[in-house]
Amino acid sequence: MSKSEKVIEVKGRKIGGEISQICTPLVAKTEEQLFQEAEAILALKPDLVEWRVDYFDDVENIQKVLDILSHLRKKLEAYPIIFTCRVDLEGGHRKIENGLRFDLIKKVIKSRQVDIVDVELISGEAILREIIAEANENDIYVIISNHDFQKTPSKEEMIERLRKAQEIGADIAKIAVMPNTMEDVLNLLYATNTMKEKYAEIPLITMSMSGKGLISRMAGGVFGSAVTFGAGKAASAPGQIAVAELREVIDILHKNM
Numbered sequence: 126m127s128k129s130e131k132v133i134e135v136k137g138r139k140i141g142g143e144i145s146q147i148c149t150p151l152v153a154k155t156e157e158q159l160f161q162e163a164e165a166i167l168a169l170k171p172d173l174v175e176w177r178v179d180y181f182d183d184v185e186n187i188q189k190v191l192d193i194l195s196h197l198r199k200k201l202e203a204y205p206i207i208f209t210c211r212v213d214l215e216g217g218h219r220k221i222e223n224g225l226r227f228d229l230i231k232k233v234i235k236s237r238q239v240d241i242v243d244v245e246l247i248s249g250e251a252i253l254r255e256i257i258a259e260a261n262e263n264d265i266y267v268i269i270s271n272h273d274f275q276k277t278p279s280k281e282e283m284i285e286r287l288r289k290a291q292e293i294g295a296d297i298a299k300i301a302v303m304p305n306t307m308e309d310v311l312n313l314l315y316a317t318n319t320m321k322e323k324y325a326e327i328p329l330i331t332m333s334m335s336g337k338g339l340i341s342r343m344a345g346g347v348f349g350s351a352v353t354f355g356a357g358k359a360a361s362a363p364g365q366i367a368v369a370e371l372r373e374v375i376d377i378l379h380k381n382m
């Protein structure tokens with residue numbers, strides 16, 4: 126029996142349930158584009174939406190971000206929203222001073238206008254625990270994530286990072302890595318499956334990026350990844366394919382396995 130039984134249910138979507146959930150990122154630069162993008166995404170019917178606020182030109186204007194979020198929340202009422210201000214060192218679109226970034230994340234948590242926030246494992250335990258405490262008080266879930274856009278670490282290292290995220294108190298542990306060989310893709314899937322079978326008490330999100338890693342975005346659920354990212358108007362990472370294509374593959378796997 127696998128240990129990964131904890132299912133997180135947000136707005137009727139079961140993260141860690143029987144079927145992989147599809148998340149689509151918003152990567153607009155301006156407010157106008159953001160709402161156009163959100164409109165376009167609604168037509169794609171993903172399961173979750175992620176606002177990658179690091180793409181947003183006014184990301185450093187916290188009040189503006191909060192104001193926009195209250196409108197976005199209404200527009201995407203039926204959808205769980207993940208709020209992500211990705212650090213530049215792990216694929217973020219721009220460099221934002223850490224103090225400001227963490228302040229933004231905490232204020233967004235307090236506003237309760239999102240369902241989930243994503244924070245990187247490299248942020249360090251102290252700030253992660255502060256953010257988790259704030260999130261717990263406000264009924265918001267926390268993804269602790271890790272990214273490597275250059276390579277795929279060893280299986281042991283990936284398992285270690287996912288376990289560390291869980292140990293710190295993540296509700297969901299995530300890792301996205303770049304494969305240089307097909308063995309790297311297998312290693313990511315192996316780490317995912319091992320986590321699911323042996324260590325995970327929380328849902329996992331894992332992906333091997335780029336075209337090489339595409340199989341992990343389509344079939345990662347089979348090995349224990351609870352969410353896969355599908356492009357909306359634009360991709361937020363290499364290898365994301367259209368939501369409809371992902372949905373088709375996931376449904377075929379789900380129906381027949």
Ligand SMILES: O=C1C[C@@](O)(C(=O)O)C[C@@H](O)[C@@H]1O
Binds near residue numbers: 209272301334361363
């Ligand atoms: O961490 C992730 C995963 C991701 O990097 C991907 O590879 O699909 C896309 C990001 O938007 C998201 O925050």
